[in-house]
Each structure stands twice: as C-alpha cells, then as structure tokens.
Amino acid sequence: MKAARVRPTSPEGKPYGFPGNVAPSSAIEIHDDVPKPQISKPGELLIQVKASTVYKDNLEWNELYPPSHATLGNDFAGIVVAVHDSEQYFRVGDHVYGMTHANRGGAWAEYAIVTTEEAVKKPDNLSWEEAVVIPGSAITADQALFRHVGLETTAQNGQKRVLITGAAGGIGMFLVQFAVLAGHHVIAASSSNERNEAFLRSIGAHEVVEYKDFDTLDKVDVVVDSVGFQVLADCWKVIKPDGTLLSFDACSWGYREAHKEKGISKEGVRALYMIAEPSRESMARITEHVAKGNIKGRVSKVVSLNDVREAYESAHSRGSAHGRIVVLI
Ligand SMILES: NC(=O)c1ccc[n+]([C@@H]2O[C@H](COP(=O)([O-])OP(=O)(O)OC[C@H]3O[C@@H](n4cnc5c(N)ncnc54)[C@H](OP(=O)(O)O)[C@@H]3O)[C@@H](O)[C@H]2O)c1
Numbered sequence: 001m002k003a004a005r006v007r008p009t010s011p012e013g014k015p016y017g018f019p020g021n022v023a024p025s026s027a028i029e030i031h032d033d034v035p036k037p038q039i040s041k042p043g044e045l046l047i048q049v050k051a052s053t054v055y056k057d058n059l060e061w062n063e064l065y066p067p068s069h070a071t072l073g074n075d076f077a078g079i080v081v082a083v084h085d086s087e088q089y090f091r092v093g094d095h096v097y098g099m100t101h102a103n104r105g106g107a108w109a110e111y112a113i114v115t116t117e118e119a120v121k122k123p124d125n126l127s128w129e130e131a132v133v134i135p136g137s138a139i140t141a142d143q144a145l146f147r148h149v150g151l152e153t154t155a156q157n158g159q160k161r162v163l164i165t166g167a168a169g170g171i172g173m174f175l176v177q178f179a180v181l182a183g184h185h186v187i188a189a190s191s192s193n194e195r196n197e198a199f200l201r202s203i204g205a206h207e208v209v210e211y212k213d214f215d216t217l218d219k220v221d222v223v224v225d226s227v228g229f230q231v232l233a234d235c236w237k238v239i240k241p242d243g244t245l246l247s248f249d250a251c252s253w254g255y256r257e258a259h260k261e262k263g264i265s266k267e268g269v270r271a272l273y274m275i276a277e278p279s280r281e282s283m284a285r286i287t288e289h290v291a292k293g294n295i296k297g298r299v300s301k302v303v304s305l306n307d308v309r310e311a312y313e314s315a316h317s318r319g320s321a322h323g324r325i326v327v328l329i
Pocket residue numbers: 055056057058136140166167168169170171172189190191192226227248249250251274275276277315316317318
C-alpha cells in the first residue's frame with residue numbers, strides 16, 4: 001500500500017527524537033510498497049483511510065519516534081474493512097472518524113489500524129474532508145479547556161476571562177468556539193487583526209487583540225496558548241496572580257522550568273502543559289456539537305498523499321486561508 005513515512009536517521013534504523021534531533025521535512029518519503037497493516041488485538045479496527053490532516057510541528061512530536069519508520073497522520077476518516085471488536089461498536093463498512101494516539105500516527109497511508117477508543121461513527125452529513133479536520137483539533141481544545149484547565153462547561157457559576165493565542169489557527173478556532181459555547185468571555189489573540197479579526201468575530205470571539213498589544217488588556221483568569229516561544233513568554237504579563245496558563249504547542253515542553261529560570265513566571269499561577277489523548281467520550285460530545293451546528297471545522301486546502309511533504313512545509317507559513325490542510329487518500 002502507499003504511505004508517507006519518516007525516514008530513520010541512519011541505515012540501521014536509528015529513530016529521530018528529542019533533544020535536538022528532529023526530522024527535517026525532507027525525511028518525509030512516499031512509499032508504494034509498505035505492507036498493509038493487519039489487526040491482531042481486541043479493540044482494533046483496520047480502516048481504509050479516505051482523509052487525514054497536516055499539523056504544524058508534527059515532526060517535533062517525539063512520541064512518534066520509537067519505531068524506525070514513523071507514519072505520521074493522527075486525524076483519520078475512513079471505512080472500516082476489518083474488526084477485532086468484541087464490544088461490537090463497529091461493523092465492516094462503517095464510516096468512522098477520529099484521532100490516533102500521539103505516539104502512533106499512521107493515517108498518512110491507504111490503510112491504518114485504529115482502536116475502538118479512537119474512532120466514532122462519522123455523521124452522514126459531513127464529507128471526508130469536513131469530518132477529518134475535527135477530531136485532533138477539537139479533542140485538543142476540549143481537553144485543554146475542560147479537562148486540564150478545568151473551566152466550567154457552562155459558565156453559570158462564574159464566567160472566566162479566557163485569552164487564546166493562535167486563536168485563528170487550526171486548534172485555536174476550536175478553543176474559541178468551545179469557550180464561547182460554555183459562556184466564558186473570550187479574547188482571541190493573533191499576530192494580525194487585519195488578517196484575522198473578521199474570522200475571529202465570526203466564530204464568536206468577544207474581543208480580539210494582537211500579541212504586541214497584550215499590555216492593553218485587563219487581566220485574564222485563563223490563558224490557553226497554541227503558539228509558544230515569545231508569545232507564550234508574554235502571556236505571564238496578562239494573567240491574574242492566581243490564574244491558569246496552559247500551552248500545548250509542540251515546542252513548549254519544559255517551558256515552566258525555562259521561564260522560572262529566566263524569572264518571568266509567577267509563583268501563584270498554575271502553569272500546565274498537555275498532550276491530547278484519543279477518547280470516544282470526547283469524540284461523542286464533539287460529534288453532538290458538530291451535528292447541532294454549535295461547532296464548525298474548516299478546510300484550508302486539500303492535497304494528495306504524494307504532496308504531503310510540500311503540504312507540511314506550507315503548514316508553517318501564515319496565509320489568509322483559515323482551517324486545516326486535508327490529505328485526501
Ligand atoms: N500537545 C498536543 O496534544 C498537541 C496536539 C495537536 C497539536 N499540537 C501542537 O499545537 C501547535 C498548534 O497547532 P495548530 O494546528 O493549531 O497550528 P496552526 O494552526 O498551524 O498555528 C497556530 C498559530 O501559530 C501561529 N504561528 C506562529 N508561528 C507560525 C508560523 N511560522 N507559521 C504559521 N503560523 C505560525 C499562527 O498564529 P498567528 O498568525 O496569530 O501568529 C497560527 O494561527 C503546534 O505546535 C502543534 O504541533 C499539540
């Protein structure tokens with residue numbers, strides 16, 4: 001079968017990994033002769049992949065690198081072709097979508113093994129492209145806000161002021177929609193109001209701000225950061241002394257210790273990092289919101305598996321198209 005894989009660092013199959021050993025995009029290779037995976041354990045499904053997505057910094061996700069050839073692609077939408085499913089959630093022929101575990105990927109391929117925890121049935125009214133932009137981004141946003149930060153899912157016991165960085169990004173747009181839906185006051189931050197304000201208002205943001213203008217903001221209870229680096233460093237200035245700061249940007253790992261050393265962190269602020277986990281329960285709730293039209297994903301571009309390396313590179317440039325790049329397989 002055809003698959004896009006990350007070439008190992010050496011002929012002996014030494015994997016990439018942190019620190020300082022991240023695969024360059026040129027390490028993404030298309031192969032036509034990858035063995036089709038076979039299901040072997042209870043709870044596994046073999047799916048014919050119809051669509052996957054591209055994430056900025058995916059080659060920095062060091063969890064992917066234990067095997068010698070990593071196949072990227074965590075979001076999947078496809079058709080079940082074999083099941084080892086004692087609980088009988090799924091049957092051959094079901095149309096499913098979801099997110100594979102961060103340490104496995106697998107969906108930049110014609111066939112992939114996913115688990116019954118990772119998949120749910122795809123709503124019939126969503127195309128493969130429309131469906132596949134939802135799982136990883138919406139799960140990350142949902143778990144960031146409600147599991148890790150612990151925001152109320154209805155703000156009736158107290159509305160919080162929530163600042164979201166990278167708000168116009170692939171995950172940021174879900175963070176904005178979920179926090180607004182829960183009734184919180186959402187301030188959407190990006191590098192350019194000119195490029196992003198109309199879009200951010202259209203998905204419900206109450207205020208918009210550029211990163212360079214953080215000083216003008218009233219203090220916030222919660223910051224959820226998807227950008228990292230200097231933007232994350234600047235977030236400490238806008239957070240209340242007892243607030244919560246969470247970053248999930250791939251390069252923010254270890255930021256708490258680094259910022260403490262630099263003297264820019266605040267003692268009373270809860271500083272968190274997270275990695276999203278596949279969850280049927282999260283996906284079921286998200287699918288319900290999608291079906292009701294409460295939450296929407298966006299496709300910025302559709303590419304074929306052959307063009308996935310160029311697509312990965314273009315995910316690292318700022319453009320005017322909001323949404324996620326879809327790989328149609
Ligand atoms: N921890 C986890 O579980 C998890 C899960 C999924 C993804 N991630 C990571 O989370 C981060 C955000 O993912 P995403 O898919 O939301 O990213 P994205 O849409 O590609 O980018 C998010 C924002 O980053 C800003 N940005 C900063 N430097 C950029 C550059 N060189 N090119 C383009 N945009 C840039 C942009 O905001 P402005 O235009 O406003 O600057 C953009 O909207 C990535 O590092 C991704 O790998 C982590």
